[in-house]
Amino acid sequence: MAKVICAGLGPGDPELLSVKADRIIRGAARIAYFRKKGRPGQARRIVEGMLRPDAEELAMEYPVTTEIPVSDPRYGAMMARFYDDWTDRLAAMEGEVVVLCEGDPFFYGSFMHLHSRLQGRAEVEVIPGIPGMAGCWNVSGVPITWGDDVMTVLPGTLPESDLARRAADADALVVMKTGRNLPKVRRALAAAGRLEAAWLVERGTMPGQRVIRLADAKAEDCPYFAIVLVPGQGRRP
Incomplete structure (x- = not known):
């Protein structure tokens, strides 16, 4: 065998x-x-x-x-x-x-x-391997969860209405499979009131890495290896 x-x-x-x-x-x-x-x-x-x-x-x-x-x-x-x-x-x-x-x-x-x-x-x-999202939130320099925050992971391939609904209910949020879905993801986060807190990490830990506010990103140049992060704001000491 x-x-x-x-x-x-x-x-x-x-x-x-x-x-x-x-x-x-x-x-x-x-x-x-x-x-x-x-x-x-x-x-x-x-x-x-x-x-x-x-x-x-x-x-x-x-x-x-x-x-x-x-x-x-x-x-x-x-x-x-x-x-x-x-x-x-x-x-x-x-x-x-x-x-x-x-x-x-x-x-x-x-x-x-x-x-x-x-x-x-x-x-x-x-x-096992370190998940890509863990590499991304570490290079962003922004902790993803605090205290009792519940982290939600969404694929960007979901329908826009589902993304908006789940984003509105989330504490901390990770959106994977972004790439060509970026315009839809941005609209959904805007509808959920989460756009201003969102970060886009492109090629995290790789050559060509870029970390920017999602609101400042241009959809047309979003690579396949890109993740959107919305840090939680839970209980802190």
């Missing part, structure tokens, strides 16, 4: 990998990572210079990313076939393979779709 080890890479800075993930990646004979076709991939960028010279690299290229809406039935069908195919390939391998995953594998990580399919077909180990 193959052994599949998923190494969480953290928010983007290679120095924020765990000691265990660093050791496993440097010693791996076979490395697999997700990427968009034609791109080197963020996961591969993070481990640049860490791999063994003889390491076999397996680029798992998504069949579709933003070319068609997630709501399109074709999207789900294409992605299901992609995960099915790579599950078969990984399960058939002899020995170990290390799969790289940005952030933490079990927090909106693509590896979750392989993990559920690999059960009973391979030995699976998951190495």
